[in-house]
Amino acid sequence: MKVLAVYGSGRKEGNSSTLLRRAVQGARDAGHQVLEYEVYDMRFGGCTGCRKCKEGGEKVCVLQDDLRPYFEELYQADAVLVSAPNHTGQPCGPMITYLNRHYCLLDTDWNVKVKPGIKVAGFFSQGQLDEACYQQTYRGFMADYQRRNMELIDILVHSGPTPAGERPDLMQRAYELGKGL
Template identity: 30%
Template sequence: MIEIAAVYGSPRRQGNSSTLLRHAVSGAREAGASVTEIVLRDLKMSPCFEIYGCKEAGRCVIKDDYGDVEELLQRIDGLMLASPIFFYTVSAHTKILMDRCNSLWVKKYWIEKRPFGQKSYPRKGLFISVGSTRGKRLFDGALLSVKYFMDALDMELWQSLVFRGIETEGQIAESPASLEAAYRAGNDLVRALADSDHPDDDHGPPNDLQ
């Protein structure tokens, strides 16, 4: 069975990005995947201290809830990550997770000495985000951060769903088309992962970073 982690990065439990992710989770489960949901605001997770204890074994040496998350991130087939935009990047909760995954970057590039510039990834990720303004470059910073975060996980940013002009809690519920798009993306992600052994097949929507 395909295993997916769904990571909620919003500081609001009922935030708009969280609502979208819940619909994506429903779509993924409907397609037959096992989905583990992680609410970052509920975890005790320190920022990275950059002490590089991970240079020995490629594992973070800080003892907190990140240890269980790290194990899950190394095991899953796919990832669904949702965060609102704060100052043109992801939420603080999400950024802490990304920074703690520096241990996996160290493992991949320093310990295993894999070459940079990998083009073929065995795993796939979906990023969902909302922002309150309508600026053309509103999501640029977050998308770059997520792309290279997923690279450390041997994962491609397979698709991103981003929605502008969303601010007040619950506002996304006024857009059934957005909720349906999230459900469909979760469903399609599972199908893309199931087809990943067939590189000539159409695996679904391309990511938004070209």
């Protein structure tokens, strides 16, 4: 199985990345191939709405930036694991920009170009102690993958001041999620 792991925090040892890295370990232990992307090391812009991915018939977004290799791999991928910190009540800005670019997976008639059933999971972190506080927001973020015929496996939320790495319950869930892909 080919797994794409997209780390969405500028804090590479931060909470959301720590959880995702644990899931990646599980996936590798299960024998899966994992390709990793650090969004804060990548240079890319927002969708310009040029629609060359639609009327132009282009398979992936024509913007020549660091997201292009990711979209090319997505056509061969079986799973996508994404992480993001909560910034002002939603996944951080670069991850919203990244998600917007998935517009290129739809054709003129809103048909999805990638194969159906790619598994997706989200790993989010927030300062707010109440874990349920932003649940709707995270569900909304992951729903955009589901609208592209992907299958949502789970959403893990780290909340509050205890670092994710010191939360054995969450770390175990993350590992098992990756191992069970």
